[in-house]
Amino acid sequence: MTDKLIIFDTTLRDGEQSPGASMTREEKLRIARQLERLRVDVIEAGFAASSNGDFEAVKAIADHIRESTVCSLARANDRDIARAAEALKGAARARIHTFIATSPLHMEKKLRMTPEQVHEQARLSVRFARQHCDDVEFSPEDGYRSDPDFLCQVLETVIREGATTINIPDTVGYAVPELYGEFIRSLRERIPNSDRAIWSVHCHNDLGMAVANSLAGVKIGGARQVECTINGLGERAGNCSLEEIVMAVRTRRDYFKLELGIDTTQIVPASRMVSQTTGFVVQPNKAVVGANAFAHASGIHQDGVLKARDTYEIMRAEDVGWSANKIVLGKLSGRNAFKQRLQELGIELESEGEINAAFARFKDLADRKSEIFDEDIIALVGDESVTPEAEHFRLVSLTQHSGTGERPHARVAFVAGGQEHRAESDGNGPVDASLKAIESQVRSGAEMLLYSVNAITSGSTESQGEVTVRLQHGGRVVNGVGADPDIVVASAKAYLSALNKLHGNLERVAAQG
Ligand code: KIV
Numbered sequence: 001m002t003d004k005l006i007i008f009d010t011t012l013r014d015g016e017q018s019p020g021a022s023m024t025r026e027e028k029l030r031i032a033r034q035l036e037r038l039r040v041d042v043i044e045a046g047f048a049a050s051s052n053g054d055f056e057a058v059k060a061i062a063d064h065i066r067e068s069t070v071c072s073l074a075r076a077n078d079r080d081i082a083r084a085a086e087a088l089k090g091a092a093r094a095r096i097h098t099f100i101a102t103s104p105l106h107m108e109k110k111l112r113m114t115p116e117q118v119h120e121q122a123r124l125s126v127r128f129a130r131q132h133c134d135d136v137e138f139s140p141e142d143g144y145r146s147d148p149d150f151l152c153q154v155l156e157t158v159i160r161e162g163a164t165t166i167n168i169p170d171t172v173g174y175a176v177p178e179l180y181g182e183f184i185r186s187l188r189e190r191i192p193n194s195d196r197a198i199w200s201v202h203c204h205n206d207l208g209m210a211v212a213n214s215l216a217g218v219k220i221g222g223a224r225q226v227e228c229t230i231n232g233l234g235e236r237a238g239n240c241s242l243e244e245i246v247m248a249v250r251t252r253r254d255y256f257k258l259e260l261g262i263d264t265t266q267i268v269p270a271s272r273m274v275s276q277t278t279g280f281v282v283q284p285n286k287a288v289v290g291a292n293a294f295a296h297a298s299g300i301h302q303d304g305v306l307k308a309r310d311t312y313e314i315m316r317a318e319d320v321g322w323s324a325n326k327i328v329l330g331k332l333s334g335r336n337a338f339k340q341r342l343q344e345l346g347i348e349l350e351s352e353g354e355i356n357a358a359f360a361r362f363k364d365l366a367d368r369k370s371e372i373f374d375e376d377i378i379a380l381v382g383d384e385s386v387t388p389e390a391e392h393f394r395l396v397s398l399t400q401h402s403g404t405g406e407r408p409h410a411r412v413a414f415v416a417g418g419q420e421h422r423a424e425s426d427g428n429g430p431v432d433a434s435l436k437a438i439e440s441q442v443r444s445g446a447e448m449l450l451y452s453v454n455a456i457t458s459g460s461t462e463s464q465g466e467v468t469v470r471l472q473h474g475g476r477v478v479n480g481v482g483a484d485p486d487i488v489v490a491s492a493k494a495y496l497s498a499l500n501k502l503h504g505n506l507e508r509v510a511a512q513g
């Protein structure tokens with residue numbers, strides 16, 4: 001007899017709280033569609049009350065996703081909960097996830113509320129949420145550092161009020177596996193109505209133990225839901241990583257004895273999509289989704305794998321969606337072939353107009369790059385997902401000159417708010433000159449926190465360069481990503497994409513505020 005483990009993905013909510021990882025509505029919808037293809041059970045689409053942008057994103061996801069449950073976070077108050085319910089109206093299956101902090105430190109210093117007030121607020125909120133939705137999750141924020149007696153009282157109350165899932169966050173990543181597992185087991189044993197809810201784990205990775213803690217919560221504590229993010233994206237050191245949890249439970253089914261609904265072949269495409277959208281690059285030695293995760297470099301290992309795969313491989317690369325880089329299309333490919341490849345990659349463009357625009361970009365790329373890989377198409381469609389309203393700045397053309405012993409110089413033409421601007425500048429290198437030229441006109445005053453270049457497909461200098469630029473301005477941090485076979489052009493695109501995000505009103509209330 002095996003139980004099912006529910007996979008609750010919070011890439012679009014807790015993952016997005018990572019500074020610089022904010023996404024547009026279209027980007028979130030594209031990722032939500034990929035999460036549905038991955039067959040995650042629950043997609044936490046955002047925090048509807050935090051901003052109009054987040055409300056619209058949760059609503060769009062609720063309106064489009066049919067297979068996975070769509071969830072919105074809400075603080076434990078009527079306004080947040082009503083806003084979440086409103087955003088979720090169109091969902092086939094909806095969940096409201098309400099939370100309030102229960103640790104002495106958070107109650108006293110952050111909320112300035114007594115334990116009695118917190119207890120009552122939790123009770124009223126779950127009762128109110130249940131009036132809007134049958135599926136209600138409750139989280140005692142900083143639950144792991146809360147007093148167990150107090151936690152038992154609050155959790156018993158919210159279950160009585162109808163909470164269907166109880167999630168125990170290790171908000172600050174303080175737990176260690178055995179203690180966290182025991183903590184959940186003891187709560188379940190002590191709370192008389194605990195069997196009326198599904199128990200869930202939510203671990204942060206500050207000490208690098210989010211996955212180990214979550215697995216202990218499942219194995220020792222009896223939790224049957226894990227909250228996680230693609231690539232472990234999340235604030236500070238991130239959240240529990242979905243790909244590691246899923247592959248641990250699947251590879252060690254002999255030990256965990258749990259069923260999963262996940263289509264593991266969609267893991268690598270999901271990882272790439274999240275990385276390309278946010279600009280958070282995946283480290284090469286990252287388990288499951290890192291470029292080296294299945295690369296056997298040493299002679300002894302290669303010899304072993306050639307003789308019998310399982311000498312050194314505990315999972316098969318193709319089972320998690322790694323496929324040999326395939327030349328999928330080229331210069332002579334037509335619109336139908338391009339459209340079919342989009343479908344095979346699970347990319348749905350809304351209108352014929354969007355397909356035509358993406359095809360025009362594809363033709364432009366194919367003129368400059370003889371072999372077009374799946375990754376190139378994903379990056380190209382990423383460019384396409386920017387709506388005209390969100391695209392205040394757009395690159396028109398760039399020429400630059402640099403050589404040994406010469407001061408690099410760049411000339412850039414770009415559109416800002418519908419008007420074409422031209423600018424030129426010297427710089428330390430061609431990238432520096434190009435970005436200085438743009439900045440001389442835009443005068444954003446933004447501080448650059450990160451600049452990085454990666455090859456979209458490995459193995460050759462013919463690959464497109466993918467540039468990530470992280471800018472900070474007025475307390476906001478945004479990432480811009482740009483791809484092009486010419487890395488100077490990719491840099492200018494990335495810089496303008498970051499400026500678009502700074503220009504758009506993406507302000508939001510911190511979820512833990
Ligand atoms: O880490 C945390 O406590 C959270 C809650 C809002 C669930 O993300």
Ligand code: ZN
Pocket residue numbers: 014169171202204
């Ligand atoms: Zn969290």
